[in-house]
Amino acid sequence: MAVQPQFLQIPGVRVMVDNVMYVPNLNAPPEKPYAFVYFITVENESTEQIQIRGRKWIVREADGECTVVEGEGVVGEMPIIQPGENFTYNSYHVIAQRAEAAGALFGKTDGGVLFCARLPQFQMELPES
Incomplete structure (x- = not known):
């Protein structure tokens, strides 16, 4: 039986949603025509260097459809964030x-501790017609 790693909360490591914007000119498939860009900041106010190594988002639409997005790093990177520094990025979702x-970001401290930093829930509201 495989042992699951234990991810800890590290005091001083926070994930913030800076902005969520509807962007009608982004390419989106007809079945999910609404594109939203979101801006995220990872703040490291801990005493150790950290590296973001993975992510997991859960997107729930109003009809109950649930999409799970997970993978290595964020936006193709595994950023290293020094104490007192931030890492900011943006990405997007398309919805119907x-x-x-x-969701959450997963990483490792310079001392080898695995950690989890939760992303606060955010809304993607459709534009009014």
Whole structure:
């Protein structure tokens, strides 16, 4: 039986949603025509260097459809963030109707501790017609 790694919360490591914007000119498939760009900041106010190594988002649409997005790093990177520094990035989701997203980033400290930093839930509200 495989042992699951234990991810700890590290005091001083926070993930913030800076902005969520509907962007109608982004390419989106007809079945999910609404594109939203979101801006995320990872803040490292701990005493150790950290590296973001993975992510997991859960997007729930109003009809109950649930999409799980997970993978290595963020936006093709595994950023190293020094104490007192931030890492900011943006990405996007396409949806068919109003949705909410939440998730977490996973990483490792310079001392080898595996950690999890939760992303606060955010809303993707459709534009009014």
